[in-house]
Amino acid sequence: MTESASVHEPDTQKVEQTVTIISAYVGHNTVSAEALPDLIRSVYATLDAEISQKGCTSG
Numbered sequence: 001m002t003e004s005a006s007v008h009e010p011d012t013q014k015v016e017q018t019v020t021i022i023s024a025y026v027g028h029n030t031v032s033a034e035a036l037p038d039l040i041r042s043v044y045a046t047l048d049a050e051i052s053q054k055g056c057t058s059g
Contacts, residue, residue, distance in 0.1 A: 011048075011051075014044060014047045014048060014051065015044070017047055018040060018043050018044045018047060021043050021047075022036075022039065022040055022043055025039070
């Protein structure tokens with residue numbers, strides 16, 4: 001059961017990296033409240049893709 005549950009849970013490291021990136025970006029740029037959720041999803045998806053790609057090429 002743990003394996004199937006973990007598939008749907010966000011990776012803590014990716015979440016922390018996303019928060020760091022978004023915080024830095026929003027601290028230096030104007031971002032509307034409406035745009036913030038899409039920005040968060042985009043950054044998380046990019047990190048997810050990069051980490052997945054590195055995982056596939058390092059093995």
